[in-house]
Amino acid sequence: MKTIHNPFKEKQSIELTVGTFIISTILFMLYIISNGNSMVLVIAWPFALGxxxxxxxxxxxxxxxxxxxxxxxxxxxxxxxxxxxxxxILFFYYLIVMKS
Structure with missing residues (x-):
């Protein structure tokens, strides 16, 4: 008898992971490009908490x-x-932002 592998169909966790990584990376790059402008942090901290x-x-x-x-x-x-x-990855971003 052949065993059929039926993968777990849940995709939201991967989408959430990729989405939060991309948005966090964009916010981190904006902070670095803006030379540490605190306005980026006003957006980034609520996003990070959420x-x-x-x-x-x-x-x-x-x-x-x-x-x-x-x-x-x-x-x-x-x-x-x-x-x-x-x-x-996000801890690394946090360390860089706190040292600047």
């Missing part, structure tokens, strides 16, 4: 799916790792 909240909700959602769908753990685990990959 992104943290939304990403935390998505993480909790994925962990719930990871627990309840053991047959899809590999796919869900990869999505969790991709979601968490934004943390070191």
């Amino acid at each position: 992104a943290i909240i939304v990403n935390a909700i998505m993480f909790i959602h994925l962990m719930d799916r990871f627990i309840h769908f053991p047959e899809h753990r590999k796919d869900i685990g990869m999505k969790i790792l991709i979601l968490l990959s934004n943390i070191p």
